[in-house]
Amino acid sequence: MVRKLSVPVAFVKIVTLLAVSDLVAWWLQHPITRFHARYIMDSPQKLYERHLHFLNKQQEQIMIKYVYVYTVL
Numbered sequence: 001m002v003r004k005l006s007v008p009v010a011f012v013k014i015v016t017l018l019a020v021s022d023l024v025a026w027w028l029q030h031p032i033t034r035f036h037a038r039y040i041m042d043s044p045q046k047l048y049e050r051h052l053h054f055l056n057k058q059q060e061q062i063m064i065k066y067v068y069v070y071t072v073l
Contacts, residue, residue, distance in 0.1 A: 042050075
């Protein structure tokens with residue numbers, strides 16, 4: 001006999017309340033803090049892409065030095 005797993009309704013309500021409370025907590029922050037986070041600071045995605053771009057440039061410089069050293073010698 002196969003038993004179905006069921007999630008208690010109370011658990012679903014708690015998870016929903018936690019998600020809503022995070023949104024409410026953000027909304028209740030000071031307006032200047034919200035403005036700064038929205039319009040002045042970079043998003044995490046932009047920071048991640050900038051970091052990947054930096055790593056790519058470093059890798060290219062290493063490869064150029066590597067090719068130069070072994071083609072000259």
